[in-house]
Amino acid sequence: MTTTLAKLAPSDDTITIRQLSDDPYSIYRRLRAEAPVLRVKSVGRTMLTKAEDTKYVKDNPELFSSNDPQTPMERAFLAHTLMRKDGAAHKAERGAMAPAFSGKNIKNCWQPIYTRIAEEFVAALPRGEIVDLYPTLAGPFAAHCLKHLLGIEEASDADMQRWSQVLIDGAGNFGWDDAPFARSDAANAEMDALFERVVPRHLTDPNPTVLSTMVNAEHPIAKSQIFANVKIAIGGGINEPRDALLTILYGLLTNPDQLAECRENALWTAAFEEGVRWVAPIQVSARLVTEDTQIRGYDIPRGETVMTVQASANHDEDLYEHPERFDMFRPKRPHQAFGNGPHFCQGTHIARRMLADIMLPMLFDRFPNMRLPDPAQVRFYGFGFRGPLQLPVILD
Numbered sequence: 596m597t598t599t600l601a602k603l604a605p606s607d608d609t610i611t612i613r614q615l616s617d618d619p620y621s622i623y624r625r626l627r628a629e630a631p632v633l634r635v636k637s638v639g640r641t642m643l644t645k646a647e648d649t650k651y652v653k654d655n656p657e658l659f660s661s662n663d664p665q666t667p668m669e670r671a672f673l674a675h676t677l678m679r680k681d682g683a684a685h686k687a688e689r690g691a692m693a694p695a696f697s698g699k700n701i702k703n704c705w706q707p708i709y710t711r712i713a714e715e716f717v718a719a720l721p722r723g724e725i726v727d728l729y730p731t732l733a734g735p736f737a738a739h740c741l742k743h744l745l746g747i748e749e750a751s752d753a754d755m756q757r758w759s760q761v762l763i764d765g766a767g768n769f770g771w772d773d774a775p776f777a778r779s780d781a782a783n784a785e786m787d788a789l790f791e792r793v794v795p796r797h798l799t800d801p802n803p804t805v806l807s808t809m810v811n812a813e814h815p816i817a818k819s820q821i822f823a824n825v826k827i828a829i830g831g832g833i834n835e836p837r838d839a840l841l842t843i844l845y846g847l848l849t850n851p852d853q854l855a856e857c858r859e860n861a862l863w864t865a866a867f868e869e870g871v872r873w874v875a876p877i878q879v880s881a882r883l884v885t886e887d888t889q890i891r892g893y894d895i896p897r898g899e900t901v902m903t904v905q906a907s908a909n910h911d912e913d914l915y916e917h918p919e920r921f922d923m924f925r926p927k928r929p930h931q932a933f934g935n936g937p938h939f940c941q942g943t944h945i946a947r948r949m950l951a952d953i954m955l956p957m958l959f960d961r962f963p964n965m966r967l968p969d970p971a972q973v974r975f976y977g978f979g980f981r982g983p984l985q986l987p988v989i990l991d
C-alpha cells in the first residue's frame with residue numbers, strides 16, 4: 596500500500612507586514628531564492644514570488660478563483676464587485692464598462708480631455724521653488740482625469756482621493772476593525788447619493804463615460820452593480836497612476852543619462868513600462884484555491900488563499916538582470932504590473948496614454964531643468980499598493 600505524504604509549503608512567522616511595507620524587495624529577493632512558495636503567517640496567505648507562478652495562477656481562474664469570501668472587500672464596498680467574480684458573471688460586468696475604455700474613445704475623447712486637464716495642472720505649478728509633486732500634481736491629476744472618465748465631474752478632486760483611500764483602507768482592513776468600515780460606509784453613502792444625482796443627466800444625454808455607457812446599455816446590469824463597479828474604478832484608478840507617475844519621475848530624475856536620452860528620442864512609453872515594472876503600484880493580488888493542487892511540488896489545498904506577488908515577479912532574476920535598477924533600456928520582457936488573465940487591468944491603455952503620451956512629455960517640456968534636490972528624502976512605502984510618499988522637486 597502506498598500513502599501519499601502531504602508536502603505543504605514551508606511556513607514563516609518572522610516576516611511582518613511592516614517589513615513588507617518598508618522594504619519588500621529585499622525580502623522578495625530572498626524568497627525567490629530560498630522559498631518561492633511560502634505560507635506567511637502575518638499575511639495569512641501562501642505567497643508566490645516567482646514570475647512563472649504568479650502568471651500561472653492568474654491565467655488559471657478555474658483553479659484560482661477571484662471570489663475569496665475571506666477578504667474585507669465585500670464589506671468595504673457593501674457589494675460583490677466585478678473584481679471578486681469569475682467566469683460569465685465577471686465577463687458580463689467587465690463587458691458593461693468596456694466600451695468606455697475602447698481605443699476609439701481614448702483617442703477621440705479621453706486624450707483631448709486629459710491633455711487639457713494636464714495643461715491646467717502643469718500651468719499651476721510654481722517655478723524655481725521646491726514643490727512636492729504628490730499633493731500638487733500626481734494625486735489631483737489622477738483624480739481629475741478619473742472623474743471625467745467615470746462621468747462624475749461633479750465630485751471634487753479631494754473627495755475622489757478621499758473616497759479612493761477610504762475604499763482601499765476598508766478593502767485592506769484584514770483586522771476587521773470598526774473604524775475603517777465606518778469610514779467606508781460613509782463614503783459609500785456619499786458616492787451613491789452622487790451617482791443617483793448624475794444618472795438622469797447621463798440618461799438624457801448619453802456620452803462615452805463609464806457611468807453613461809453602463810446605464811444606457813441595451814441590457815444594463817443591475818444598478819447596484821453599476822454603482823459598485825464605478826467604486827472599483829475609484830478605488831483602483833487614482834493611486835496607481837499617481838504612484839506610477841511619481842515613481843517614473845524619481846527613476847528618471849535619479850538617472851540623468853537615461854532622462855537625457857528619453858527626452859531626446861521621446862521614449863516616454865519605455866520610461867513608463869520600466870517605472871511600473873520597477874515599483875509595481877499594485878504589488879500583490881489574492882486568489883482562492885478551488886481544488887487541491889500543487890505548485891513547485893508543494894501541496895496547495897483547496898480553500899487556501901495564494902498571494903501572487905507581481906512586485907516580485909517583476910524583479911525575477913530569471914527575466915531581469917539587476918532587477919533593482921531603474922533601467923529603461925533593459926531588454927524588453929513582459930512585466931506583470933497590470934496583472935494577467937481575465938482580471939487584467941481595464942485601465943491599462945488609458946493609464947499608459949495619460950502618463951506616457953501626455954503628462955511626462957509635457958512636464959519635461961515646460962520644466963526642462965526639473966531636479967530632485969535630495970533623492971534621499973523620498974521614501975517609498977506600501978505592501979499592497981506602493982509608491983513614493985513625497986517627491987519634492989525644483990521646477991525650472
Ligand code: HEM
Nearest residue numbers: 678828832835836839877880932933934938940941942946
Ligand atoms: C499605472 C496604473 C495602473 C496599474 C499599475 C493598475 C494595476 C491593476 C492590476 C494589477 C489589476 C488586477 C488586479 C487583480 O488581478 O486582482 C487592475 C485591475 C483593474 N484596474 Fe487597474 N491599474 C492602473 C490604472 C487603472 C486605471 C486608471 C483604471 C481606470 C478606471 C483602472 C481600472 C481597473 C479595473 C476596473 C480593474 C478590475 C478589472 C477586473 O477585475 O476585471 N486601473 N489594475
